[in-house]
Amino acid sequence: MSRLLSSSLLAIAAAFALTACNEEAKDTHPDQLVSKRRAIFKQFTRTLEPMGLVARDRKDYNPREFNISALELEKLSKQPWAYFTPDGNYPPTHAKAEVWQKPAEFKAAQDQYxxxxxQLVKAAESGDLERIRPAVNEVQKSCKTCHNQFRDDTGS
Structure with missing residues (x-):
């Protein structure tokens, strides 16, 4: 019985140790720059994903709802960049050093996005799904291009 208890305790301890290793560093910056920009990027995703579903005919198209989402995304598209300050490159960021080393390129990626x-807002205002689909794809492609160049997805 004690051997079983000992094995169980060892397994629990190992599980806690693995969890601790996977835990990401906390945002300890006084201004919480990483946390603020991450929150906005998560809102990007929550806003854009349903529009992507519409563009791929996986969700019914509601013109009013879609237009509201496009306008919300436009508002959000201007927000996170202020949190990429010179002192904003600290753990737990996933931003690559290129954000700060190549500010003109990073700004160009923001402008492209x-x-x-x-363009998506204009397409949404038209109500024409044939215009909306490629506009959604261009937004998603712009996200991916910027992530490829400026985001470290390895978790470091």
């Missing part, structure tokens, strides 16, 4: 979102 905002431009694709503006």
């Amino acid at each position: 905002q431009g694709t979102v503006s």
Whole structure:
């Protein structure tokens, strides 16, 4: 019985140790820059994903709802960049050093993204799904391009 208890305690301890290793560093910056920009990026995703479903015919198209989402995404598209300050490169960021080393390129990626979102808003206002589909794809492509260049997905 004690051997079983000992094995169980060892397994529990190992599970806690693995969990602790996977736990991401806390945002300890006084201004919580990483936390603020992450919250906005998560809202990007929550806003854009349903529009992607509409564009791929996996969700019914509601023109009013879609237009509201496009306008919300446009508003969000201007927000996270202020939190990429010179002192904003600290754990637990996933931003690559290139954000700070290549500010002109990072700004160009922001502008590209905002431009694709503006085109999506225009497409949404038209109510024409044949215009909306490629506009959604361009926004998603812009996200991916920026992530590839400026986001470290390895978790470091």
